[in-house]
Amino acid sequence: MFLTRYFSEIAEAVGSLLKGMRMTGYYFTHHKEIITQQYPDNRATLVLPERFRGEVVMTHTENNEHRCTGCTACELACPNGTIKVVTKFEVNAEGKKKKAVDKFVYLLELCTMCNLCIEACPTDAIRMAQTFEHSVYDRSQLTRILNKPDSKLQEGVE
């Protein structure tokens, strides 16, 4: 029947509109749930969400050891050429030559924080940090070398 459908459509529409208005009306009358972060003011107490991705860093232990083997999996995984791994050959204790990382170059200006390098890393050497105040006066400062000077490969990481 045309008329019943017509009026039930109207009733349904009015009902759903009122539902929406009740939601916004609830928000309007409950000011405590404000989600705005007044950022520069609350810089000291600012808590970022756990999964926020700010920049790629390499984890180092207190003995200045990292877990990067220089396998360049991250470099291959990166969609826009953010990572350049410069490798070198090191002679280990048994006298064998072994590939190791010389410079882990990270171009922050190209990074889109897509997380693919972290997923690609077989040894969990890199991770995403939560820092986000990246503005600098010179572009060259955005080119970073992630492995600290004189850092070594952690024992037992292949």
Place this chain on the structure above:
Amino acid sequence: MMKGETIVFYLLAALTLVSAAMAVGTRRIFRSAVYLLSSLIGIAGLYFWMRFEFAAAVQIVVYAGGIAVLIIFSVFLTQRAGDDMPTPPMLRTIAAAGAALLGMGLVMLQLVAHPFPTPAVAEVDRSVSAIGRRMLATGDDGFALPFEVVSLLLLAAMIGCIVIAMRTKPNQP
């Protein structure tokens, strides 16, 4: 010294006439529509000046809100923005001016010949309900027949619109 009322009358008349002249004089078609609109509003202003508010409001609703918008829409749908219209040939300009002058002459003759007696009733009832009663009255001073004829015409126009706009079923020719 002129009375304030007279000054206002001449201002409104000047607005109406000048914008009417500009409406036919300009070569940009959209401007022409806007000048026409201001001319119509000038006439509405004259009705307000005469304190026939109902006629003035109807003038604005029908002409400014309806006809002018219709004209502007047809300009939108058919013309390109900012293009000047081509200059009409001299002969056509002269013919148009002649026709306009002839029409004006006829109207002026009528105006001069007509004596314009002062109406016996000093104050006309201008309220909307009085207008409505006259509109539907069937007596000597009523307008029921023209009113109904006009509404029939509008009804015919409406039905025509519906027929034109109606979607034909795809299997029918």
Place this chain on the structure above:
Amino acid sequence: MWNLAQLTDLIHGWLYETFPPAWALAFEMIIVGIAVIGLFAGLGLVLVLMERKVSAFMQIRLGPNRVGPKGLMQSLADTLKLLVKEGMTPDGVDRFLFNLAPFVAMIAAMLLMAPIAFAKDFQIWDLNIGVLYVTAISSLNVIAILMAGWSSNNKYSLLGAMRSGAQIVSYELSAGLSILTVVVLTGSLQISDIVTAQSNGWWIFKGHIPVIIAFVIYMIAVTAETNRAPFDMAEAESELTGGFHTEYSGMKFALFFLAEYINVFIVCAIGATLFLGGWMPLHIGEWTAFNGIMDWIPSSVWFFGKTFFLIFLMMWFRWTFPRLRIDQLLNLEWRYLLPIGMVNILLVTVIAILKWHF
């Protein structure tokens, strides 16, 4: 108590005693003009701030909170910014119409102020066709939008103007029909008569369900007529970069912006006058004590309270509902609002003839 008519009578009397009538009339016109412009400026500031605060709270945000205490000076700062900005006229526009359009919008909004009763016996021009005058003049607004859209020489502006034209022309019908319901009940087009008829109760209470339906239709139709979301097709930011005022900047843009808010105020004022009794206080039957207390509140407070309640309702719509598509918009008008409005006005006419209303 608090009768503004005494004030106006005082000024009127003094002017006519001191000056010849023509000059006194001219002075009165100037005073009214200044008052209206002042009201415009004040309303613009208040409404813009209100819109931003309401939208912020509805979206669990804070809104402007830096300029002045709690951000109260924000709209003043905005006004200052717009005043000192360059009013550009882009190349290739129709200069005359481009510069004229904001003023037409503003003048149309100003003319609409005339028949509104702000308080008891406080009205600029109580003409006998008040409501018809409002519907007539508000149709001039579309001309300003069409002028702006066409003269900008910009396809977004033109599209916005055409959308807005189609929208305003079609929603005017529903708004007119719902206004007519109250006119039928009152039997007069004069604003003062309409308000007086509601002295024993507002039409929305006295007129049963048909008047409530008319009120709902009126609110929907005027939201569309003032080009506000969810009917802001004319300036849909995500589609048309600003619609008819894309090319406007500085003070010319501000005039459009102000005219939009003034129009919102006016349609809400008319809605409050027609359905909620204008400046008439809330009276309930025979409760004389209650009615006495209600009478004690000044009539202008009643008027502005009701108007701002309706404005808040429109803001509530705006910040809740998503924008309609153009076909949905026309469907809503021609398939739902208009037929319902027509049946509704028949019902109201029956009620008015049989005197079933209270």
